[in-house]
Amino acid sequence: MEQQDPTAATDTSLADALARCARGEQQALRQIYDSEAPTMIGIAMRVLRRRDMAEECVHDAFLRIYQKADSFDPARGSPRAWIYTIVRNRALNIVRGEARTDLVDDFEPIGLTDDSENPEDAMLRLSDARSLKRCLETLAPVRRKILLLAYMHGLTHGEIAGKIGMPLGTVKSWIRRSLLSLRECLA
Amino acid sequence: MMTREDKDILAAEYAMGLLAGEEAAQAEQLLADDEEFIAMHVRWRERLSEIDATATKVTPDAALWTRIEAALPRAAKPQIAKMSSPLPSPLLRLKDLWDSLGFWRPAGLVATMAALVLAAGLGLSVREVGRQPVLVAVLMTENNQPGAIVNVLADGRAELVPLGDIPVPAGRVLQIWTLWDRVRGPVSVGLAQSARRLDLEVKALPRTTATQLFEITLEPEGGSPTGRPTGPVLMKGNATTAL
Numbered sequence: 001m002e003q004q005d006p007t008a009a010t011d012t013s014l015a016d017a018l019a020r021c022a023r024g025e026q027q028a029l030r031q032i033y034d035s036e037a038p039t040m041i042g043i044a045m046r047v048l049r050r051r052d053m054a055e056e057c058v059h060d061a062f063l064r065i066y067q068k069a070d071s072f073d074p075a076r077g078s079p080r081a082w083i084y085t086i087v088r089n090r091a092l093n094i095v096r097g098e099a100r101t102d103l104v105d106d107f108e109p110i111g112l113t114d115d116s117e118n119p120e121d122a123m124l125r126l127s128d129a130r131s132l133k134r135c136l137e138t139l140a141p142v143r144r145k146i147l148l149l150a151y152m153h154g155l156t157h158g159e160i161a162g163k164i165g166m167p168l169g170t171v172k173s174w175i176r177r178s179l180l181s182l183r184e185c186l187a
Numbered sequence: 188m189m190t191r192e193d194k195d196i197l198a199a200e201y202a203m204g205l206l207a208g209e210e211a212a213q214a215e216q217l218l219a220d221d222e223e224f225i226a227m228h229v230r231w232r233e234r235l236s237e238i239d240a241t242a243t244k245v246t247p248d249a250a251l252w253t254r255i256e257a258a259l260p261r262a263a264k265p266q267i268a269k270m271s272s273p274l275p276s277p278l279l280r281l282k283d284l285w286d287s288l289g290f291w292r293p294a295g296l297v298a299t300m301a302a303l304v305l306a307a308g309l310g311l312s313v314r315e316v317g318r319q320p321v322l323v324a325v326l327m328t329e330n331n332q333p334g335a336i337v338n339v340l341a342d343g344r345a346e347l348v349p350l351g352d353i354p355v356p357a358g359r360v361l362q363i364w365t366l367w368d369r370v371r372g373p374v375s376v377g378l379a380q381s382a383r384r385l386d387l388e389v390k391a392l393p394r395t396t397a398t399q400l401f402e403i404t405l406e407p408e409g410g411s412p413t414g415r416p417t418g419p420v421l422m423k424g425n426a427t428t429a430l
Contacts, residue, residue, distance in 0.1 A: 157200075
């Protein structure tokens with residue numbers, strides 16, 4: 001479904017648009033916006049939960065993309081990962097700084113969320129062609145769920161511990177073991 | 188002392204956004220000056236961003252672009268050539284280029300063709316008796332222009348022959364690297380203040396082989412402080428058998 005999206009840009013066209021941003025072509029930023037802004041708002045919504053804050057976050061992310069486009073290096077990774085990292089980091093900074101207190105109170109306890117952004121949906125949408133999905137499937141369901149929820153909502157070790165009512169040390173070593181098996185599987 | 192595994196997991200935790208306080212500070216410190224950690228972090232970001240791609244798309248409010256556009260710098264940014272940019276931040280270090288086949292392959296193909304043409308057509312300094320190159324590497328610039336040639340002679344010596352001027356900002360030098368062993372990584376084979384013919388220091392290295400990589404980076408005076416390429420890659424190419 002989303003694969004057939006006519007606005008979907010290829011890695012090559014995104015990398016090219018970033019190169020043109022680096023030369024000061026605002027048209028190229030618009031091109032990135034047209035293809036990536038909807039997903040970027042989705043990424044920010046997972047962390048920030050509020051539409052207005054998510055749009056603010058994407059606003060900041062686009063200014064940064066334009067500013068930093070000359071530092072994008074296609075040899076070091078895909079343009080999409082680079083762009084998504086910028087918006088996600090911005091969202092994490094917002095949630096961990098400016099607005100932390102009011103947002104944390106809004107969080108539903110883990111496992112009780114009923115929005116469409118649940119980890120199993122995310123699993124289904126992961127590409128079968130890539131190893132991440134296969135490797136996540138090798139984890140026990142509860143570990144996979146915690147890992148995905150932590151990533152999608154941008155939770156720290158401490159926040160996860162608070163939500164599932166487990167000691168911080170236990171959560172840390174638990175996640176560490178999940179990451180170790182992921183690492184081994186992805187290698 | 189962290190093991191490689193510890194480091195990789197710390198990179199994963201940081202890329203996940205799990206860290207706070209001291210642990211986050213430790214990761215940020217490593218991200219500022221540890222090449223291995225930077226590469227690990229980039230790899231995790233690359234893998235995890237697949238999860239980002241599954242986010243439900245939300246159509247932006249029509250006013251969002253207008254606000255972004257209004258906040259962009261008014262005048263187009265001046266075109267700054269990559270090689271005259273200030274010292275790159277650690278995140279921009281290009282060491283990983285050596286490991287990226289995708290980055291090299293297209294240049295390699297072009298370089299092979301160009302090598303044949305150039306080796307045949309140009310009156311290079313190696314055309315003296317007994318100095319015929321057995322291998323030639325044409326180093327291509329970012330714009331796919333031949334920038335220099337590395338000739339490897341039958342007796343094992345190697346020389347760099349620039350094909351044009353290479354602008355070098357004040358306080359920087361050209362450093363020439365070769366890579367024959369990915370495990371060992373790139374090794375410096377010469378430094379130059381400006382584009383000039385240069386004998387490369389390959390005596391201590393194993394004999395140059397076909398497809399071996401050569402590249403020139405821009406480094407601080409005296410050469411890269413880390414012993415690995417840290418600055419922008421100006422040109423690169425693989426050795427090929429000369430006719």
